[in-house]
Amino acid sequence: MEKDQVLDILAKHREELNRHGVKSIALFGSLARGEDSAKSDVDLLVEFDPSQQKIGLFDFIRLRYRLEDIxxxxxxxxxxxxxxxxxxxxxxxxAIYAS
Structure with a gap:
Protein backbone atom coordinates (compact mmCIF):
# COMPACT_ATOMS: atom_id res chain seq x y z
CA MET A 1 0.00 0.00 0.00
CA GLU A 2 1.29 3.46 -0.91
CA LYS A 3 1.36 6.32 1.59
CA ASP A 4 -0.92 8.44 -0.62
CA GLN A 5 -3.46 5.60 -0.66
CA VAL A 6 -3.44 5.41 3.14
CA LEU A 7 -3.85 9.18 3.49
CA ASP A 8 -6.68 9.23 0.93
CA ILE A 9 -8.52 6.39 2.68
CA LEU A 10 -8.15 8.11 6.05
CA ALA A 11 -9.42 11.39 4.59
CA LYS A 12 -12.44 9.63 3.07
CA HIS A 13 -13.29 8.15 6.48
CA ARG A 14 -12.73 11.40 8.38
CA GLU A 15 -16.34 11.72 9.52
CA GLU A 16 -16.35 8.16 10.88
CA LEU A 17 -13.03 8.75 12.63
CA ASN A 18 -14.45 11.90 14.21
CA ARG A 19 -17.29 9.81 15.63
CA HIS A 20 -14.61 7.65 17.29
CA GLY A 21 -13.32 10.82 18.98
CA VAL A 22 -10.35 11.29 16.64
CA LYS A 23 -9.06 14.86 16.51
CA SER A 24 -6.16 14.11 14.14
CA ILE A 25 -4.50 11.08 12.59
CA ALA A 26 -1.09 10.87 10.96
CA LEU A 27 1.01 8.33 9.14
CA PHE A 28 4.58 7.76 10.35
CA GLY A 29 7.22 5.05 10.19
CA SER A 30 8.57 3.16 7.21
CA LEU A 31 5.58 3.86 4.96
CA ALA A 32 5.79 7.61 5.60
CA ARG A 33 9.53 7.54 4.87
CA GLY A 34 9.11 5.43 1.72
CA GLU A 35 11.12 2.59 3.27
CA ASP A 36 8.27 0.10 3.57
CA SER A 37 8.27 -3.50 2.37
CA ALA A 38 5.51 -6.00 1.63
CA LYS A 39 5.61 -7.04 5.30
CA SER A 40 5.36 -3.50 6.71
CA ASP A 41 2.42 -2.52 8.85
CA VAL A 42 0.83 0.92 8.85
CA ASP A 43 1.98 3.10 11.75
CA LEU A 44 -0.60 5.70 12.76
CA LEU A 45 -0.39 8.45 15.33
CA VAL A 46 -3.80 9.40 16.69
CA GLU A 47 -4.87 12.31 18.86
CA PHE A 48 -8.28 12.31 20.47
CA ASP A 49 -10.55 15.31 20.87
CA PRO A 50 -10.37 16.31 24.55
CA SER A 51 -13.86 17.86 24.37
CA GLN A 52 -15.38 14.43 23.73
CA GLN A 53 -15.81 11.58 26.17
CA LYS A 54 -12.52 10.06 27.32
CA ILE A 55 -11.45 7.13 25.15
CA GLY A 56 -11.03 3.88 27.05
CA LEU A 57 -8.92 0.85 26.21
CA PHE A 58 -11.75 -1.02 24.49
CA ASP A 59 -12.61 2.06 22.38
CA PHE A 60 -8.96 2.34 21.38
CA ILE A 61 -8.81 -1.33 20.39
CA ARG A 62 -12.08 -1.03 18.42
CA LEU A 63 -10.64 1.94 16.56
CA ARG A 64 -7.48 0.00 15.71
CA TYR A 65 -9.52 -2.93 14.38
CA ARG A 66 -11.72 -0.56 12.37
CA LEU A 67 -8.64 1.07 10.85
CA GLU A 68 -7.32 -2.39 9.93
CA ASP A 69 -10.65 -3.14 8.21
CA ILE A 70 -10.59 0.17 6.35
CA ALA A 95 4.32 12.38 10.70
CA ILE A 96 2.12 13.08 7.68
CA TYR A 97 -1.35 14.17 8.78
CA ALA A 98 -4.46 13.06 6.91
CA SER A 99 -6.72 15.93 5.95
Whole structure:
Protein backbone atom coordinates (compact mmCIF):
# COMPACT_ATOMS: atom_id res chain seq x y z
CA MET A 1 0.00 0.00 0.00
CA GLU A 2 1.29 3.46 -0.91
CA LYS A 3 1.36 6.32 1.59
CA ASP A 4 -0.92 8.44 -0.62
CA GLN A 5 -3.46 5.60 -0.66
CA VAL A 6 -3.44 5.41 3.14
CA LEU A 7 -3.85 9.18 3.49
CA ASP A 8 -6.68 9.23 0.93
CA ILE A 9 -8.52 6.39 2.68
CA LEU A 10 -8.15 8.11 6.05
CA ALA A 11 -9.42 11.39 4.59
CA LYS A 12 -12.44 9.63 3.07
CA HIS A 13 -13.29 8.15 6.48
CA ARG A 14 -12.73 11.40 8.38
CA GLU A 15 -16.34 11.72 9.52
CA GLU A 16 -16.35 8.16 10.88
CA LEU A 17 -13.03 8.75 12.63
CA ASN A 18 -14.45 11.90 14.21
CA ARG A 19 -17.29 9.81 15.63
CA HIS A 20 -14.61 7.65 17.29
CA GLY A 21 -13.32 10.82 18.98
CA VAL A 22 -10.35 11.29 16.64
CA LYS A 23 -9.06 14.86 16.51
CA SER A 24 -6.16 14.11 14.14
CA ILE A 25 -4.50 11.08 12.59
CA ALA A 26 -1.09 10.87 10.96
CA LEU A 27 1.01 8.33 9.14
CA PHE A 28 4.58 7.76 10.35
CA GLY A 29 7.22 5.05 10.19
CA SER A 30 8.57 3.16 7.21
CA LEU A 31 5.58 3.86 4.96
CA ALA A 32 5.79 7.61 5.60
CA ARG A 33 9.53 7.54 4.87
CA GLY A 34 9.11 5.43 1.72
CA GLU A 35 11.12 2.59 3.27
CA ASP A 36 8.27 0.10 3.57
CA SER A 37 8.27 -3.50 2.37
CA ALA A 38 5.51 -6.00 1.63
CA LYS A 39 5.61 -7.04 5.30
CA SER A 40 5.36 -3.50 6.71
CA ASP A 41 2.42 -2.52 8.85
CA VAL A 42 0.83 0.92 8.85
CA ASP A 43 1.98 3.10 11.75
CA LEU A 44 -0.60 5.70 12.76
CA LEU A 45 -0.39 8.45 15.33
CA VAL A 46 -3.80 9.40 16.69
CA GLU A 47 -4.87 12.31 18.86
CA PHE A 48 -8.28 12.31 20.47
CA ASP A 49 -10.55 15.31 20.87
CA PRO A 50 -10.37 16.31 24.55
CA SER A 51 -13.86 17.86 24.37
CA GLN A 52 -15.38 14.43 23.73
CA GLN A 53 -15.81 11.58 26.17
CA LYS A 54 -12.52 10.06 27.32
CA ILE A 55 -11.45 7.13 25.15
CA GLY A 56 -11.03 3.88 27.05
CA LEU A 57 -8.92 0.85 26.21
CA PHE A 58 -11.75 -1.02 24.49
CA ASP A 59 -12.61 2.06 22.38
CA PHE A 60 -8.96 2.34 21.38
CA ILE A 61 -8.81 -1.33 20.39
CA ARG A 62 -12.08 -1.03 18.42
CA LEU A 63 -10.64 1.94 16.56
CA ARG A 64 -7.48 0.00 15.71
CA TYR A 65 -9.52 -2.93 14.38
CA ARG A 66 -11.72 -0.56 12.37
CA LEU A 67 -8.64 1.07 10.85
CA GLU A 68 -7.32 -2.39 9.93
CA ASP A 69 -10.65 -3.14 8.21
CA ILE A 70 -10.59 0.17 6.35
CA UNK A 71 -6.96 -0.16 5.25
CA UNK A 72 -6.90 -3.92 4.77
CA UNK A 73 -3.63 -4.39 6.66
CA UNK A 74 -2.17 -4.52 10.17
CA UNK A 75 -2.16 -1.16 11.94
CA UNK A 76 0.10 -0.06 14.78
CA UNK A 77 -1.85 2.70 16.51
CA UNK A 78 -0.25 5.01 19.08
CA UNK A 79 -1.01 8.29 20.81
CA UNK A 80 1.57 11.07 21.28
CA UNK A 81 1.66 10.37 25.03
CA UNK A 82 2.55 6.72 24.39
CA UNK A 83 5.59 7.55 22.25
CA UNK A 84 8.96 6.65 23.72
CA UNK A 85 10.84 9.81 24.57
CA UNK A 86 13.86 8.78 22.46
CA UNK A 87 11.70 8.44 19.33
CA UNK A 88 9.11 11.12 19.98
CA UNK A 89 10.77 14.02 18.14
CA UNK A 90 11.62 11.90 15.09
CA UNK A 91 8.08 10.50 14.86
CA UNK A 92 6.45 13.90 15.25
CA UNK A 93 8.79 15.33 12.60
CA UNK A 94 8.07 12.63 10.02
CA ALA A 95 4.32 12.38 10.70
CA ILE A 96 2.12 13.08 7.68
CA TYR A 97 -1.35 14.17 8.78
CA ALA A 98 -4.46 13.06 6.91
CA SER A 99 -6.72 15.93 5.95
Missing amino acids: LGTHVDLVTPNALKLKLRDQILEE
